[in-house]
Structure formats: structure tokens, C-alpha cells
Amino acid sequence: MSRHDVIIIGGGLTGASALHRLAREGANVILLERQMCLGGVARSRRNAHGALVESGPNSAQSGTPELAALIADLQLADKVVRPGEAAANRYIMRDGALLVAPTTPREFLRTALFNRRTRLRALRERFVAPAPADREESVAQFVERRLGRDVLDYAVDPFISGIYAGRPEHLSFRHAFPRLHSLEQTHGSLIRGAMRMQRQRRKARKHASKEGSSAAAPERGIFSFTEGMGMLPQTIQEYWHDLLRLDCMVERLERNGALWSVHAGGETYTAPDLIIATEADAAATLLAPIQPELGEVLRRIEHPPLAVATMLYGQPAVTHPLDGFGLLIPSSEHRRILGVIFSSTLFPGRAPEGTVLLTAFAGGARDPHRTAVSDEELLYEIHGELRRILGIASKPLSCDLQRWPRSIPQYNLGYQHVLDAIAATEERMPGLHLLGSYRGGVSVGDRVKAGWQLAERLLAAAITPPAVADLNNPESGSENMEEME
Numbered sequence: 001m002s003r004h005d006v007i008i009i010g011g012g013l014t015g016a017s018a019l020h021r022l023a024r025e026g027a028n029v030i031l032l033e034r035q036m037c038l039g040g041v042a043r044s045r046r047n048a049h050g051a052l053v054e055s056g057p058n059s060a061q062s063g064t065p066e067l068a069a070l071i072a073d074l075q076l077a078d079k080v081v082r083p084g085e086a087a088a089n090r091y092i093m094r095d096g097a098l099l100v101a102p103t104t105p106r107e108f109l110r111t112a113l114f115n116r117r118t119r120l121r122a123l124r125e126r127f128v129a130p131a132p133a134d135r136e137e138s139v140a141q142f143v144e145r146r147l148g149r150d151v152l153d154y155a156v157d158p159f160i161s162g163i164y165a166g167r168p169e170h171l172s173f174r175h176a177f178p179r180l181h182s183l184e185q186t187h188g189s190l191i192r193g194a195m196r197m198q199r200q201r202r203k204a205r206k207h208a209s210k211e212g213s214s215a216a217a218p219e220r221g222i223f224s225f226t227e228g229m230g231m232l233p234q235t236i237q238e239y240w241h242d243l244l245r246l247d248c249m250v251e252r253l254e255r256n257g258a259l260w261s262v263h264a265g266g267e268t269y270t271a272p273d274l275i276i277a278t279e280a281d282a283a284a285t286l287l288a289p290i291q292p293e294l295g296e297v298l299r300r301i302e303h304p305p306l307a308v309a310t311m312l313y314g315q316p317a318v319t320h321p322l323d324g325f326g327l328l329i330p331s332s333e334h335r336r337i338l339g340v341i342f343s344s345t346l347f348p349g350r351a352p353e354g355t356v357l358l359t360a361f362a363g364g365a366r367d368p369h370r371t372a373v374s375d376e377e378l379l380y381e382i383h384g385e386l387r388r389i390l391g392i393a394s395k396p397l398s399c400d401l402q403r404w405p406r407s408i409p410q411y412n413l414g415y416q417h418v419l420d421a422i423a424a425t426e427e428r429m430p431g432l433h434l435l436g437s438y439r440g441g442v443s444v445g446d447r448v449k450a451g452w453q454l455a456e457r458l459l460a461a462a463i464t465p466p467a468v469a470d471l472n473n474p475e476s477g478s479e480n481m482e483e484m485e
């Protein structure tokens, strides 16, 4: 029996971030992970040709303070890589052609992606009344109401594939994009809200530079690390290896008074606080014997299958200049892939000299059957699309295929009932914390923030023992909690 203050099950970005924040304060915490290393979805490796293969996230968005703090703590700042000028373009396919997507209002007024009528319709967004606060809309309903059908089909639909591998008709706007939802609710319009926020940021930057501080003006935009996003969990693993049990599949949970018992690999771990930071279906399996209804709710969350193909080509064989971040393909173009990241343009050091690296995505909620073929067939189809779209004249030098049978949780219409069921269980079972990507956002920044903030709440509660300890139970109120102060 091994006794702790906090047990974390699952060492993806969420669990690893919680571990770091707790361990940094000297908490008696242990993390159990069924794989041989931390990272979960976020894994990076070099293939035999020296190309960097990302299994999951290719980049993260700056601007989350918890993510910035984690990078600083891990002394990873000098390993951060950012896209150069060459990666500024984002292409969207329209009628088979690749057109540069507008990223500023000025570009929107001139873009060839939309005709004049669409542009004028979108400019009228400011005068569209906000939806009543209690009405739940799909992303498609929201966008069509505020910006029109063409913007939905040729900007938002491909963008949704890029973030959620999802469908705008199914995703709940308020749950999938809470910040944009509150922009409409607070300012009455996305454009007006975005302009006001931009003004506020500009003011804050000006103020910060006057004060000689950069704290109020964090760097924005996307980034990765020299050896990919996997460096983040990998470094956490190196820091806290004594607090990890890897290759350790949790089989069963039990609740004894105020303590949780976790059975894994022939060992029993106990603690008053248990963080389940696994995927939804793994959490459902663990909770099924004690909370079958919640298990069912978690199991029913849609997770579409997704395939990620990393293809290395000789540079002379590719006609397209690959001068951008990548390309996204709207559903209405009926192609076999969702989009492509121009990986070797996006970040330095991704591929050997004289080669280019592309990361293509297929499947997702809008084309789930696409991945139901053999690896050879799937790679053949993906290469065929890349050949036609980017004018590639030769076979790839290497192909790496990563399949995710259950990729990204879909915050679909009616998602509130999932969140309510989780909150009700946590209330009934003090010390239980459910923290997967099915709650609080799917992005790298959201996952780090979720793990970090829960750890901070536990640390704060440990300073006021009655909040965490069941004083009627002699088993509770671990002596180790004092070490967390």
C-alpha cells in the first residue's frame, strides 16, 4: 500500500501539468500512466530519415499564462521555435484552387476567397442582434446568422476541421468557442468585440513598454519546440521521474471513507484526492463500477477517428512553393483529406536539407469512414491528393501514419448535460476530479491550464484542512497534506 496526498491517473498534457504544479510545491503526489512515457496524444519523434514526426499536436497558441509559466519552470524557453515570415500564408481551397485566407479586416476586404456580396454581408455583422443568452446554437447556426452561408462554408467549416476534426452543424457554439460566444454576449457583435479587445491589448502594451515591463504583453501566435510538442511532457518526465509509475495501467478504483484506493500493476495507491486525467472512455471504464450513469455519459461523447500522415518528399519534386502554414479544405470541395500542414516551412529543423515535410489529416467527424481502410490504401489516397493539390511529381521518401480511432472530443449540441453530470458526481464524491479534454477545452493551452489550475485549487485547500479532510474519519486528513503547505 502506498499512501499519497494526490493520485493522478493519466500522464498526457493535462495530468503532467497537474503533476508539475503539485510537485513544485513539494506535494506528496504520484502519477500512474499506462504508456512507457508521458505525453499521451502529444508525442514527437525523428524517423529513420531524420524527419520530425508529430503524432498529435503540431503547435500551441501562446497567451495562456499557465503554459508560459510551465515553459519557464522547465527552462524550455530557449527550445521554443516560432514560425517565420515564410509561413504567414494560410491557404483555403475553393473550386479546386488554393487561395490565401484573409487574416486581417483589410485583407478580408480584398480577398479573392469571397465575392463582394459575401464581404458586404459579413461587414453587416455589427448590426445583427445577439442571440438570447439562453439559446444554444450550433457553430453553423451562429455563423450563418451573423456572417452568412459563404463564410460558414469557406472559412469556418475548414477551420473547424483544423481544430476539432469536427462538423459545424454538430458542435455547440457556446461550448466549443466560449470566448467568441461571450464576445457576442458582451459586445453584441464579434467585430465590435474584437476591435475593443484589440484596443485594450494595444493600450496594455503601450502601458507595459512605458513601465519597461513585458509582463502585460505576452508574445502571441503559435509555437513549438526544437524537437516538437512532445518535448513538453518529456521534460516533465525528466524532472519528476521519481513521482511516476510508467507502464502502469490502472485497473480499478475504490472509495474507502474519505480515501480513494487505486489498483494498478499489483500495487494499491491511496489518497484523499484523485485526479482522473485520462481520455473519456478510459475514465468511463474506471468509473463504471461506482458511477455507471456517468460512465455512460462519458462513453457517449463523440470522438471521430482521425489519421495523421507525415510525408517526406524531395524538394525538387514539389511544384507548390509551400509558402505558408498549410492548407485547409472545406467539405464542399469533396476531397479525401481535411488539410495539410507545411511542417518544414512552419518550423525550422523539421526535415533534412533538400527535402520537404508535409503533415496531412484524413477522416474526422465529416468523413469518418475514410480511415476504415488498410494503412497502404490510406497512404496511397493521401499521397494521391497531395500529388494533385501541390503538384508533386515523385513518391514520398518516407510515410509515417498515426491513427487515432477516437481523436478529439466533440462538444456537440446539448453538451451541458455532460458537464452537469460530471459536476454532480464530483459533488457527491469529494476528492474526485475529472480532468480530461472532454472538459475545459481541447487545445494544448487549455489542457495545461486545466491541470495547473486544479493543482492550485488542491494546494489552496490543503492550507485550510477542513475543506479537504473528513474530520469525522480518522483515516482522513493525511499527515502528508501538511507537506503541501
Ligand SMILES: Cc1cc2nc3c(=O)[nH]c(=O)nc-3n(C[C@H](O)[C@H](O)[C@H](O)COP(=O)(O)OP(=O)(O)OC[C@H]3O[C@@H](n4cnc5c(N)ncnc54)[C@H](O)[C@@H]3O)c2cc1C
Pocket (backbone or CB within 6 Å): 009, 010, 011, 012, 013, 014, 015, 032, 033, 034, 035, 039, 040, 041, 042, 055, 056, 057, 058, 059, 060, 061, 248, 249, 250, 251, 277, 278, 279, 282, 283, 306, 308, 404, 407, 408, 435, 436, 437, 441, 442, 443, 444, 445, 447
Ligand atoms: C491528431 C491530433 C492533433 C492535435 N493537434 C493539436 C494542435 O496542433 N494544437 C493544439 O493545441 N491541440 C491539438 N490537439 C489537441 C491536444 O493535443 C489534446 O487535447 C491534448 O494533448 C490532450 O491531452 P490530455 O492529457 O487531456 O489527454 P491524453 O493525451 O489523451 O492523455 C491521457 C493519458 O491517460 C492515459 N491513460 C488512459 N487510461 C489509463 C489507465 N487506465 N491507467 C493509466 N493511464 C491511463 C493514456 O495512456 C494517456 O497518456 C490535437 C489532438 C489530436 C488527437
